[in-house]
Amino acid sequence: MRANLYRTHTCGELRTEHAETSARLSGWIHTVRDHRGVVFLSLRDHYGQTQVVFDDEHPEARDLARHLHHETVVRIEGEVRPRPEGTENQALATGAVEVHARSIDVLSTADLLPFQVARDDGVHEDLRLTYRFLDLRRERMQRNLKMRARVVSFIRSYMERSGFLEVHTPILANSSPEGARDYLVPSRVHPGMFYALPQAPQQFKQLLMVSGVDRYYQIAPCFRDEDARADRSPGEFYQLDLEMAFAEQEDVFDAVEPLMIALTEEVGGKRVKTTPFPRLTYRESLERFGNDKPDMRFGMEIADLTGEFVESEFGTFAKATKGGGGVRAISVPGAAAWTRSAIKRFEDRARALGAGGLVVVGFDEGSTYGLGFAKFFSRAEIDALATRTGAGKGDLVWVCASARALDASRVLGILRVEAAEILGLRDPNVLAWGWITDFPMFERDEATGKVDFSHNPFSMPKGGLEALDSMDPTEISANQYDIFCNGLELSSGAVRNYSPEVMYRAFEIAGYDRSEVDARFGHMIAAFRFGAPPHAGIAPGIERLVMLLAGEPNLREVVPFPKNQHCRDLMLGAPSAVPDAHLAELHITLVPPESGE
Numbered sequence: 001m002r003a004n005l006y007r008t009h010t011c012g013e014l015r016t017e018h019a020e021t022s023a024r025l026s027g028w029i030h031t032v033r034d035h036r037g038v039v040f041l042s043l044r045d046h047y048g049q050t051q052v053v054f055d056d057e058h059p060e061a062r063d064l065a066r067h068l069h070h071e072t073v074v075r076i077e078g079e080v081r082p083r084p085e086g087t088e089n090q091a092l093a094t095g096a097v098e099v100h101a102r103s104i105d106v107l108s109t110a111d112l113l114p115f116q117v118a119r120d121d122g123v124h125e126d127l128r129l130t131y132r133f134l135d136l137r138r139e140r141m142q143r144n145l146k147m148r149a150r151v152v153s154f155i156r157s158y159m160e161r162s163g164f165l166e167v168h169t170p171i172l173a174n175s176s177p178e179g180a181r182d183y184l185v186p187s188r189v190h191p192g193m194f195y196a197l198p199q200a201p202q203q204f205k206q207l208l209m210v211s212g213v214d215r216y217y218q219i220a221p222c223f224r225d226e227d228a229r230a231d232r233s234p235g236e237f238y239q240l241d242l243e244m245a246f247a248e249q250e251d252v253f254d255a256v257e258p259l260m261i262a263l264t265e266e267v268g269g270k271r272v273k274t275t276p277f278p279r280l281t282y283r284e285s286l287e288r289f290g291n292d293k294p295d296m297r298f299g300m301e302i303a304d305l306t307g308e309f310v311e312s313e314f315g316t317f318a319k320a321t322k323g324g325g326g327v328r329a330i331s332v333p334g335a336a337a338w339t340r341s342a343i344k345r346f347e348d349r350a351r352a353l354g355a356g357g358l359v360v361v362g363f364d365e366g367s368t369y370g371l372g373f374a375k376f377f378s379r380a381e382i383d384a385l386a387t388r389t390g391a392g393k394g395d396l397v398w399v400c401a402s403a404r405a406l407d408a409s410r411v412l413g414i415l416r417v418e419a420a421e422i423l424g425l426r427d428p429n430v431l432a433w434g435w436i437t438d439f440p441m442f443e444r445d446e447a448t449g450k451v452d453f454s455h456n457p458f459s460m461p462k463g464g465l466e467a468l469d470s471m472d473p474t475e476i477s478a479n480q481y482d483i484f485c486n487g488l489e490l491s492s493g494a495v496r497n498y499s500p501e502v503m504y505r506a507f508e509i510a511g512y513d514r515s516e517v518d519a520r521f522g523h524m525i526a527a528f529r530f531g532a533p534p535h536a537g538i539a540p541g542i543e544r545l546v547m548l549l550a551g552e553p554n555l556r557e558v559v560p561f562p563k564n565q566h567c568r569d570l571m572l573g574a575p576s577a578v579p580d581a582h583l584a585e586l587h588i589t590l591v592p593p594e595s596g597e
Contacts, residue, residue: 290413
């Protein structure tokens with residue numbers, strides 16, 4: 001077998017059993033230390049780092065090594081030797097050995113770096129993204145790339161073993177009401193007409209079910225023109241898209257739960273908090289946690305005390321309960337020891353979130369103090385606060401009232417997470433998975449009164465056509481579900497609507513007449529008229545999944561080449577202007593923005 005010109009071993013491969021043998025390594029200069037005639041160079045590649053020693057045995061190699069810039073690419077040959085006793089580096093897999101260099105060849109020189117690769121010293125994100133090819137050399141980023149690859153590989157293996165068929169669906173498609181703006185692609189051969197990049201392969205995977213595919217999956221690219229957030233990539237992302245024929249909600253749960261457990265434990269090396277995954281209805285999640293993607297690694301659940309304060313002498317609470325609103329409370333363990341200024345920050349935060357205020361009651365040795373509020377409560381009301389929230393000695397209870405009960409829950413839900421972070425209750429090595437079910441099918445715009453789909457328009461409404469014909473649309477639940485983990489939504493899924501008449505009626509309620517449905521989704525209507533099986537599916541986001549398993553706070557840390565928060569690729573300079581001739585080929589004329597825009 002022909003010897004490799006550049007290396008006999010990788011920089012993460014050498015161990016004590018290689019001692020007294022010759023090695024050839026190639027990689028990037030990670031660090032250089034010059035110690036009185038002996039130069040120590042750390043050489044790095046994709047697989048790890050190896051310490052290389054240059055000394056008086058080969059002075060020419062040593063003199064060259066001491067003057068090379070970090071990140072210069074070199075090839076080194078030398079002898080593998082055990083490190084002197086007491087100098088081993090337990091942090092490195094190769095830390096028991098070092099290479100005593102005979103020669104060093106420069107393969108590619110590096111200019112002065114815009115930031116150091118060898119350390120993570122708070123470089124501004126825009127600079128990191130501009131030089132992403134350098135940023136990706138960092139150990140953390142290499143680790144995230146490997147984690148992403150392992151996750152995708154593990155998923156593919158699992159899906160194949162579970163009988164799913166991988167099918168690649170088109171990228172150039174038609175517009176679909178998925179809840180975000182489409183990216184449009186102008187057609188050169190059809191002037192004035194556009195493709196849309198798929199927000200999700202929703203229509204195609206349903207058509208595959210009609211086509212006789214029993215279990216479909218793909219690692220699907222998706223494109224949505226929406227603003228960036230810490231847990232959302234602007235522009236594009238990938239998801240594990242899957243669909244199952246002759247299936248209902250329980251079949252999807254049975255397929256997905258074991259995969260998430262295995263990924264958590266075998267790939268992420270973390271612990272699943274509860275199995276089987278807890279299930280909450282949409283309404284229940286809002287009541288107990290203030291949102292529909294709760295962090296269930298800790299307690300501090302929101303308690304409903306509306307009934308206990310109906311006859312309260314505390315005017316704010318009495319007014320809220322009698323006006324159809326509600327009183328909500330949470331217990332904050334150990335917070336009675338907080339300073340007054342620390343508590344005030346949360347009171348101010350509650351007001352900034354739209355609450356009229358935050359009532360604070362503390363418990364100590366069975367007595368109470370309320371920072372000016374406890375005196376307004378009866379003994380029965382104080383006892384109710386303790387009983388319903390589980391508060392005990394040393395705890396604080398935060399109480400919030402609102403004319404709309406869910407607004408109080410929403411505020412306390414945000415404060416709950418922020419307090420838990422301060423208290424160290426969000427264990428990064430625990431993943432608390434769960435399901436949200438029974439989402440509303442429709443929502444009404446308060447300003448216009450218009451009814452629209454709450455989320456996925458292709459979900460089957462619970463109660464079918466009868467519910468659509470007889471119920472207030474905002475009271476209809478969809479056969480729709482989310483999977484969440486540690487305060488993140490991983491995916492939405494649903495039992496699909498496969499009935500033409502149910503689809504026509506659902507879209508009619510949302511303001512689409514039959515002709516518009518036929519124009520946009522006639523292919524699906526036609527398919528359903530030729531025998532469609534009941535089917536259901538889901539599509540967990542790959543980036544969010546990797547972010548959880550890698551313990552990263554921001555999705556951009558697990559995307560190889562992400563856009564920034566303004567949806568710009570700072571490395572490539574995209575989006576960018578194109579020549580007028582190219583626009584002419586696409587039959588596009590640019591209209592300058594109006595003055596002041």
